[in-house]
Amino acid sequence: MLQRVPQHLYQRITFEERGMEHSTSEITPTNDQLSLHSQTEKDEIDEGRKADHQDQNVVISINQRYDEIFKDLDNNTCIKSAIIFKVNVGLRKSNENAYTPMLISIGPYHKKNSQLDSMKKYKLLYLRRYLQRKNGLNVESCISELEKIKNIALKCYNDDLDTDIVKEFSEMLLLDGCFVVEFIREDYEKVEKEDDIIKLKWMKNQVSRDILLLENQFPFFVLLILYYMSPRPNEENFLYMVRYTLLDTFPKVKFIPKSEIQVITEPFDHLLDVVHMFCRPSGKKVEQNMNASTQNQCCKISFCGNSLQLSKEIRPHLRFWQCYHIPTTRELFDAGVSFLKIGFVEENDEDKTSLFDITFEKGLMKIPCFAIEDTMETFLRNMIAFEQHTSKELYPYFSNYAHLMTQLIGSHRDVNFLRQNKIILKDIGDDKQVANIFKKLSDGVDVAIEKFYYIEECSKLTQHCEKPWNQMKASLRHNYFQSPWAGASTVAAITLLVLTVIQTVLAFTGYVNK
Template structure:
């Protein structure tokens, strides 16, 4: 290569290196990657409200513009409620001080978003969230004709939208605004208000964590929900006590197959989290799971969060969904679990529940180095390998897999009994 080409190539590469964006280690709010989004795009898209920059201002989001007026109205109510009335400049100044830090939280900010527009968005979106959860808790704060609290579906949609992976503000922004609106430093109270607002969205019981003293340890509302819906602590006797590396992991069969192998299912509804699945003396003990219209979106966004922050080694939602995918293959499996009160099916159609569960794991990275249900899976396999259980499973699968098969076996037994009886009488007559 001639010296001129070497010089030109070196200069070009050095220029690109200087223009290289900062490392994304500080980023906490991403867009869902294409492979995951394509499985079910609607699960990651807001229905009624855009929070943060990713869904603001798009021509495809006409249905979200109605809430922009409600954001302004909530801000106006906040300012007017103070005596004397508050100045919005105080909120703008407070968030202006953390604007640079907030920007660094986003992995894909639109280049056209100016500093003033970004701060305005933080103030409007953040004040709306803080005022919404305050009103949800205290009826006295609600205006007489507030449409958000006059329509039940609106709260349900807001609960769903405010936890979406892409629809987030940095948590410290919310805490800054809460300090201006309420008493500064009372973040345990804010934690309670948020948990109270989202509690009906959780499809099962969790092991609620106490408020975190340092707000910047919480990334955003989806991280808050993840932290507030924990599995049993290590060493509590639950399924997370012992883990087995994923390369040695063997998945278990569906509920139908397990039932054939004399595995029983039991609903443990009180005092245990959704993730505390146990296998004791041939009985799989599970807490109830509610499946409704928002459940798929709720689980998908938590899975997406765990996919982006997998280094936390706290992928209990992904692991639980993989466990569900193992035991649910068809509507028959859903029916077995529903009869035991383990699945509370608000969708009505058992096939829809099975289809939802089977697709939740699509384009999701498999279990990591430690799968929390691995030890329980091994115990199930040991139970199914017992000769008597294996024989019963084969018998049921091959000879009792339909009403007609049962009838044919019974007819065969009756004929065998009649033949034996006739032979016995013949022998007696000869004797």
């Protein structure tokens, strides 16, 4: 192995060689000096060899360490199989409380939150009721069954869990899973009984809120195992029970008939996934919008009064820009757009209007009315978080809805306008608070143009606002025909003006004839 010669030794050797060459006795070293120089040179070469050997060992050590890390990554199958996530910082920063349980923890992510320990006694009460449903059912037999699927359930969580949690994971599956199953069973019956474990309405609402948080999810296949281990005679389908237990607490969703629910066979990740399946638009234009989003029908843009034909490469970018820059509600109203509420808060299931059924046609925008309640923001945010984190092929209706409403509600004036039109029925605070909720609802949310449900509405709105005639008509209507009295006064003034002109023309004509 070649060693580097230190620079000062190289200079000294060169200097000595030159001295010997010219036979200069003045610089010829003595024997003692030569011996000293030789020993110094040898020591420094040995030190260089030792340093190089240490560097080589360091490189080998780092390589070995990273080889072990890469090996652990290959063995960590939860990277690919994870279905339950912690909410990313981009979504969490606008309202962290919306993703945090306030009453009960389900699963491992918030298990060590001491503020939620008070619900453990309710978990035990539900567990006891669960075990009483079937003879021979006990804690040991249940945990024995859950041990068989423990490793599969562990891989559902996208996080390194503490050793203590992993050690007690099967017990946690039993305790938390039985709570969810029995809570849904109890609440589905709707009629208060003497043996109801949770009797207070606010507690039931709070539990419903917490078990639909993304970080509080539970593998759905575990819930099904526990459900079928304790069957009740003539009991309803579990999905049907989930539909009536959870969705009545939250905003308007599409009703799915019982006959359709009973034939559903698709696998679900967790309860949030199940609820997302129920929360669909009415279905009249789902396929139309999915097809239209790939056809790029909007191909013209007005620029300085000229209509420009765009190439196929530019059209998708234009549609993307239109989706992100539609006017606010007040601006649309000033441009001649009328607003109409559809649906009612209390409807029978067959006629229920979906929250997503927002349409625009011929200057009229129809928006389903909704109530701003304490749980609405949390519900919407966690549905959005699920859409943003999951790798499943699903349509991001909630992300699309949040983006559209963020565009429509730019300030408290827009909230006030929507309330006057009975679209927002009540609120949890003043107009500014409601406006802030919607302005931040889509923070950190990615909206893909190929899956934007409202792409046609946004394109039509933009084209409507670009036409000067629509703005002129709107200005005329708002300024002179805002009320019946204003309209009557305007008509009277125009009539008077016309009569005055006619009288002037007739008088002038008579004077000329004379």
